[in-house]
Amino acid sequence: MKISKLRNIGISAHIDSGKTTLSERILFYTGRIHKMEEVHGGGAGATMDHMELEKERGITITSAATSVEWNGYGINLIDTPGHVDFTVEVERSLRVLDGAVLVLCAVGGVQSQSITVDRQMKRYHVPRLAFVNKMDRTGADPYRVTQQLREKLGIDAVMIQLPIGAGEKFEGVIDLIKMKATYFDGKDGEKVRYEDIPADKQAEADEYRHAMLESLSMYSDELMELLLAEEDIDENMIHDVITEAVRGERITPVMMGTAYRNKGVQLLLDAVVRYLPSPLEREIKARAYDNPDERVALVPEPDKPFVGMAFKIVDDPYGQLTFTRIYQGKVEKGATYVNQRTGRKERFSRILRMHSDKREEIDSAGAGDIVAIMGVDCASGDTYASQAKFCTLESMFVPEPVIKVAVSPSQRSDADKLGKALARFRKEDPTFRVMTDEESGETLIAGMGELH
Known part of the structure; x- marks a missing residue:
């Protein structure tokens, strides 16, 4: 697949905003799947929640990665935890993504973790779309949520859809670009149907379309001239202005629906491939190895020297799985690459494309892609390159732990096992710290909260 048709996106939100259900849809x-499972409800559990603990609690703890295709585009999708205790998982994901979907609850709106995620997106310059989920709930109000995005997050949130009804009466959305009412038919909402806007919604749709065009005209002189002259504005032109403004991190388009009731998801996928950037449109710079102040521009082309970043490590029954984003060049199965931090040469024995906890073995992967590597021994945040002392990618921001507890083995003979387990956790999770209390000699562990 061409790099221009690839999207690396994350789905982030406050806990219980329904983002894992959205990923499932x-x-x-x-x-990718032919039967939908729910996060709660006694079934097999959501596909993206593959750890036993996640299925039991109905929350997402680690970032699950999967690859899907939509209308000829490839999407690497990363579903991230919403609970503040697992915030480093979100940091890790956003560090290597090109775009994101910020999911908000239509009732709860902008909550504490939404603010944290927004800060992380801004830190890594990740363009985003907003999806107001749970429109079928009593008290759903996308207008209030959009206002909160502007006031609490300070972003230019632009509604490109309006709801047709809300709560129990939520039927579909009005597309303010096409100026059509959109409904989702069939058992699983798989049939998208466009109709004329209901007469009782026409005046509101006209008003909000004008407000949308006024917001967009701030980013396009041509659009502003057409608006002032009261001339017709072409659909493609609106899409182009939104695309440019989203990729420049100037606006956040607001869409809506209910993933649980199968409404609005296909339009969100259309927006992901249309508005969010491919790896080609992202400017990535690494630090030159010899001179950390000098920046090396990385180009997502397969014939350049390989540069990639290990952004997540998972201990697997078959060995260590290292999730890697390829920024430049390509990786090949069995080839040797250099860890820029340790200087060690390591053989990439297997390359896997992940689908949550299932895997597909591949021979090579090119620039822009996200894959899992087996057979390497590294730490989260390490840079790999095809040559020694080439460059390093800036590692991600790791927050300080907020809680400490003492741990001890249940019996002395287990001390060695405990030591190994703690060392493994520390390697997988940079927010997990292990230390010894100077006075009591006890082993202390520190992390991001009780749930952590």
Whole structure:
């Protein structure tokens, strides 16, 4: 697949905004799965929540990665935790993504973790779309949520859809670009149907379309001239202005729906491939190895020297799995690459494309892609390159732990096992710290909260 048709996106939100359910619907509509499971409800548990603890609690703890296709585009999708205790998982994901979907609850709106995620997106310059989920709930109010995005996050949130009804009466959305009412038919909402806007919604749709065009005209002189002259504005032109403004991190388009009731997800996928950037449109710079003040521009082309970043490590029954984003060049199975931090040469024995906890073995992967590597021994945040002392990618921001507890083995003979387990956790999770209390000699562990 061409790099221009690739999207690396994350789905982030405050806990219980329904983002794992949204991920599940994305997998269903893109043909990755043929039966939808719910996060709660006694079924097999959501596909993206593959750890036993996640299925038991109905929350997402680690970032699950999967690859899907939509209308000829490849999407690497990362579903991240919403609970503040697992915030480093979100840091890790955003560090290597090109775009994100910020999911908000239509009732709860902008909550504490939404603010944290917004700060992380701004830190890594990740363009985003906003999806107001749970429109079927009593008290759903996307207008209030959009206002909160502007006031609490200080972003230019632009509604490109309006709801048709809310709560129990939520039927579909009005597309303010097409100026059509959109409904989702069939058992699983798989049939998208466009109709004329209901007569009782026409005046509101006209008003909000004008407000949308006024917001967009701030980013396009041509659009502003057409608006002032009261001339017709072409659909493609609106899409182009939104695309440019989103990729420049100037606006956040607001869409809406209810993933649980199968409404609005396909339009969100259309927006992901249309507005969010491919790896080609992202400017990535690494630090030159010899001179950390000098920046090396990385180009997502397969014939350049390989540069990639290990952004997540998972201990697997078959060995260590290292999730890696390829920024330049390509990786090949069995080839040797250099860890820029340790200077060690390491053989990439297997390259895997992940689908949550299932895997597909591949021979090579090119620039812009996200894959899992087996057979390497590294730490989260390490840079790999095809030559020694080439460059390093800036590692991610790691927050300080907020809680400490003492741990001890249940019996002395288990001390060695405990030591190994703690060392493994420390390697997988940079927010997990292990230390010894100077006075009591006890082993202390520190992390991001009780749940952590």
